Amino acid sequence: MSATGSTPDLSRCSLNTATVKHATLSEAVDAAASAGLGAVGLWRHQVQEHGAEKAARIVSDAGLRVSSLCRGGFLTAADEAGIAAALDDNKRAIEETAGVGTRELVFVVGGLPALSVPGQGPRPDAGPGDRDVAAARARVADRLAELAPFAAEHDVRIVLEALHPMFAADRAVISTLGQALDLAAPFAPETVGVVVDTYHVWWDPQLRSSIARAGAEGRIAGYQVCDWNLPLAADPLNSRGHVGDGYVDFPTISRWVAETGYTGDVETEIFNEEIWAADPRDTARTVGERYARHVLPHL
Structure with missing residues (x-):
């Protein structure tokens, strides 16, 4: 809270622009600034639309920071091409991340090569090797070894995001924060880190110890919040909800993150058709209100 105790401090609250998917970059930035938030998390298509320099200027002219860029990754291909x-x-x-003014590039590492398009079935020609999860994870490690020096040269941190196990086939063969930390371990923490995304990791029995490990290793590069809603949408990816509307224990997880000494931004990233249809300014205000109620008191 502020010094007066009446106005919540939203300086660490960030609106990931996926939460207002149908807004332009300028509209999303305006919504975040109008709600009193401190930052926005950007997606690459927005940066590419404007160019990194102009996208960075749109954000900074509104008095905001760029908390992260989404996304890199999809590293599991087995063929040379x-x-x-x-x-x-x-x-x-990595170059776009440096150009837009943040160090944090979120990586979704990719699913099985048997899947040609996320959310769809396996290719008709997929062979047994295309379903080899262990081999896919090993290729993620190989690609990270090739990309980490390039990221370091650009002062960019690769931020590994563990996704819920139901997305292992088509989006991410790492499902726990512990797995993400194991992949990050060979690299300097300023070059490869992790993000704690409540939607994906709230269920993990080892979450507290993994968050503590991430903090001790200096690898927490982001904290993303949104809720786990039921029933799941037809596309489970779009089942995220506003903080406080579902089943995630935000006070507890936020305390665990705070105990590590993490003082960075807290991004709200929601994929939800109904929320996408809402006015972006209303959504940004709700993001700030829910952050102030369910997360901020525990940081």
Whole structure:
């Protein structure tokens, strides 16, 4: 709270622009600034639309920071062409991250090669090796080893995001914060870190110890919040809700994150058709109000 105790301090509260998916970059930034938030998390298509320099200026002119850029990753291809394409795209993402004024580039590492498009079924020609989860994780480690020096040269941190196990087939073969930390371990913490995303990790029995480990290793590069709603949407990816509307224990998880000494931004990132249809300014105000009620008192 502020010194008067009446106005919540929203300086660490960030609106990830995926939460207002149908807004332009300028509209999303205006919504965040109008709600008194301190930062926005950007997506690459917005940066590419304007160019990194102009996108950064749109944010800074509104008095905001860029908390992170989404997303790099999708590193599990097994063929030479797929590997080369992934390396090329992620090097561009690293350059965009540096250009837009943040160090944090969120990586969704990718699912099984058997899946040609996330959310769809396996390719008809997929072979047994395309379903090898252990081999896919090993390729993630190999690609990180190739990308980490390039990220370090640009003063950018690769931020590994563990996704809920139901997304292991098509989006991320790492499902726990512990797995993300194991992949990050060979690299300096300022080059490869992790993000704690409540939607994806709230269920993990080892979450407290993994958060403590991440803090001790200096690897917490972001804290993302949104709720786990039921029933799940037809596309489970879009089942996220506003903080406080579902089943996540935000006070407890926020305390665990705070105990590590983390003082960075707290991003609200929601994929939800109804929330996307709402006025972006209303959504940003709700983001600030829910942060102030359910997260801020425990940081």
